[in-house]
Amino acid sequence: MKMFVINLKIRLYVKLLFFLYISVVLFVSLVNIESIYSRMIIFQPLIEAQHNLIPFTTIGNYIINFYNYNFDIWFFNIIGNILLFVPMGILLPILSFKFRKFFPSIILVILFSLTVELLQYATQLGVFDIDDIILNALGGSIGFLIFIIMKRRMS
Template sequence: MQEKHYKKLRILCNILFWVYILVLFYFLFFAEMAGRMDENRTYHYNLVLFKEITRFIKYRHLLGWVCVFQNLIGNILIFLPFGMLVPILSKRYKGFFMVTLLSFELSLAVELIQLITKVGSCDVDDMLLNTIGGMLGYACYVWLRRRRRKHRAK
């Protein structure tokens, strides 16, 4: 019975993972948010670590809290599901190091696509924040797994 339940859970997580990837790529490349489609906007990129993070924190009153939250916290939150779902779906990539590496690689791929296509903006700070999001997602996965095991033991 438990094996059947586990198989259903893996199928559900697999579906959630691919829906997440599709939604992620839609918002990163096709959504009309953040002036992505503005013809008058010049393309910007950042290759200096902490430059944009510092700028957003320093000018938070001018930019507004929504913009600051969207950029800093949003970049972390958007990769939380990735860090949670990868260890569920893969026996090979279960460890913290592998999830961190995969989070970094996916973020690098996104930023390189943004650099080449000039959609959004390529930013190394986003890569850092996305990777942190994947790491926190993995930490949530570990925490939930421990809680489930304690619950089963009772």
């Protein structure tokens, strides 16, 4: 009975952590504090967004023209998009047995990433970029791999 209560507590903590994680992803993806603050001070409208529907265009541009970008821009747009979805790849299989297989887990990561990109497009609070979905899927895959490694070490 005691083990059952501990497992329930752990599951509750994981669910709370997942909810917090989803909230952070949505906040980071939809709220750009710096641009809101600068527009309030200067009273300038948002610059026309450059959406990308062609896979690997943004990624290729950042890789080929690496030295034309500040490190912060390159890091947050490439590495940041990957790291942002690593926790989802770890947490999904912990939350549900359905996501203990790679394919269902990554499909959900891709669908969530697509939802975020569509929200950015619809609200104009970001730019729709197919490369973000690719990088997010890579992050979810890395997270899933981390989950598998942790599971094997605990067994």
